[in-house]
Amino acid sequence: MEDRPPQEAELVARAKRGELDAYEEIVRLHQRIAFRTAWVITRSSADAEEAAQDGFVKAHAALPRFREGSPFRPWLLAIVANEARNRVRGTGRRTRLTRRVAEERRPDDAVPSPEAALLDSEQRHELLAAIERLPDPAREAIACRYLLELSEEETAAALDCPRGTVKSRLSRALERLRLELGEAEA
Amino acid sequence: MSDLERRLTRLARELDWPETPDLAPAVRQCIALPAPRRRRRPLVLRRSLAIALASLLVLAGGVFAAVPDVRDAVLEFLGLQGATVERRPDIPSAPELRVLQLGQRTTLERARGELGFTPLVPRTAGRPDGVFLSAVPPGGEVSLTYEPGPGLPSTGSAGLGLLVSEFRGDLAPEYMGKIAGETTRIERLRVEGERAIWIEGAPHLFFYRPPDSDFAESDLRLADNVLLLERGNLLVRLEGAFTRERAVELARSLR
Numbered sequence: 001m002e003d004r005p006p007q008e009a010e011l012v013a014r015a016k017r018g019e020l021d022a023y024e025e026i027v028r029l030h031q032r033i034a035f036r037t038a039w040v041i042t043r044s045s046a047d048a049e050e051a052a053q054d055g056f057v058k059a060h061a062a063l064p065r066f067r068e069g070s071p072f073r074p075w076l077l078a079i080v081a082n083e084a085r086n087r088v089r090g091t092g093r094r095t096r097l098t099r100r101v102a103e104e105r106r107p108d109d110a111v112p113s114p115e116a117a118l119l120d121s122e123q124r125h126e127l128l129a130a131i132e133r134l135p136d137p138a139r140e141a142i143a144c145r146y147l148l149e150l151s152e153e154e155t156a157a158a159l160d161c162p163r164g165t166v167k168s169r170l171s172r173a174l175e176r177l178r179l180e181l182g183e184a185e186a
Numbered sequence: 187m188s189d190l191e192r193r194l195t196r197l198a199r200e201l202d203w204p205e206t207p208d209l210a211p212a213v214r215q216c217i218a219l220p221a222p223r224r225r226r227r228p229l230v231l232r233r234s235l236a237i238a239l240a241s242l243l244v245l246a247g248g249v250f251a252a253v254p255d256v257r258d259a260v261l262e263f264l265g266l267q268g269a270t271v272e273r274r275p276d277i278p279s280a281p282e283l284r285v286l287q288l289g290q291r292t293t294l295e296r297a298r299g300e301l302g303f304t305p306l307v308p309r310t311a312g313r314p315d316g317v318f319l320s321a322v323p324p325g326g327e328v329s330l331t332y333e334p335g336p337g338l339p340s341t342g343s344a345g346l347g348l349l350v351s352e353f354r355g356d357l358a359p360e361y362m363g364k365i366a367g368e369t370t371r372i373e374r375l376r377v378e379g380e381r382a383i384w385i386e387g388a389p390h391l392f393f394y395r396p397p398d399s400d401f402a403e404s405d406l407r408l409a410d411n412v413l414l415l416e417r418g419n420l421l422v423r424l425e426g427a428f429t430r431e432r433a434v435e436l437a438r439s440l441r
Binding site: 020023024027028031032034035036039045046047048049050052053054056057060087123124127128142146147148149174177178181183 | 191194213306441
């Protein structure tokens with residue numbers, strides 16, 4: 001999750017008044033989650049970069065319509081995800097998530113607590129392969145909610161569907177994953 | 187939270203996500219650019235208007251202005267996002283050789299930071315010999331030049347093996363123009379599912395319509411074979427003395 005300092009509302013208010021420096025700061029605050037959300041949809045770094053960039057540009061143009069006081073990130077992610085979907089167009093670009101798994105533990109995770117224990121290599125690949133086999137809507141729901149760690153509201157915004165649909169998709173996707181992993185309850 | 191959900195959350199921390207680019211400079215550049223000038227009429231009306239105006243001028247026996255929109259009847263009109271192609275019975279004269287005005291020389295890395303989009307490179311041609319940046323269209327334009335080599339014969343007009351130009355077609359709907367005569371081959375096709383136009387043989391002309399000024403006669407130059415294609419919101423132009431098949435191969439390798 002990205003840090004969202006308390007001054008975000010102030011930055012948005014300043015950006016609405018036309019302060020480019022304030023909007024640039026907003027971009028830097030959210031660019032990682034925006035890029036990754038676009039990547040989950042496009043599976044292409046170049047497309048994700050363009051989608052995120054154009055999303056930020058369009059969000060800036062739409063700032064006068066943004067209701068101050070409401071959460072900015074779901075609103076932004078909805079715009080970015082829409083840009084990403086426009087780029088997919090069935091071009092068959094499908095970088096597999098499995099390629100993106102770090103083979104080695106990261107140095108800062110070298111001594112994990114039991115709670116944050118890393119998955120072993122076999123578990124990782126089994127889990128990722130099972131995610132890959134999910135239909136697009138289910139896979140995107142899992143990726144947004146668990147891999148990007150978006151809230152339900154943010155997942156709903158990114159997937160352009162109601163929160164209830166997110167819940168039902170996640171429930172079905174988890175059930176399907178359990179089946180794939182041979183963990184379904186009898 | 188179930189055990190599976192916990193494992194998914196742990197997995198999130200082990201994923202090697204692609205590196206997030208710093209988007210702030212490009213976003214700021216796009217926002218700071220003036221809004222693209224709105225077209226006064228839709229494309230289809232533009233063509234009708236050109237034909238109607240040309241007819242009126244012929245009837246009146248007037249002296250035609252040096253603007254291709256109204257100088258001749260348009261026999262065929264094709265459009266992509268960012269480019270127009272017109273077939274005319276006669277094409278204006280233009281110099282055969284012209285020093286290419288491609289903008290400031292730069293590097294791919296610098297261009298990437300300064301453009302409002304990610305430049306694409308034809309991987310089968312390798313790294314370009316020259317990279318040039320122009321700020322004329324909204325979002326900028328990048329041109330990649332390649333010296334002649336295997337599969338890239340020298341062009342007659344500029345002595346290059348390949349010239350690639352890219353700009354945001356969605357921000358500059360009619361920035362690039364082509365005028366072709368009756369014997370020029372013009373073919374619509376799809377490359378990687380996206381719209382493209384192949385223009386081959388017989389002299390045809392190339393010009394720009396800068397956003398804040400009208401087309402000028404001096405902008406005209408003779409062009410070699412050209413593949414124009416849409417790639418997302420970009421308009422890409424590949425020019426060279428190569429075949430259609432080679433042009434499509436180059437276009438498919440754009441990354």
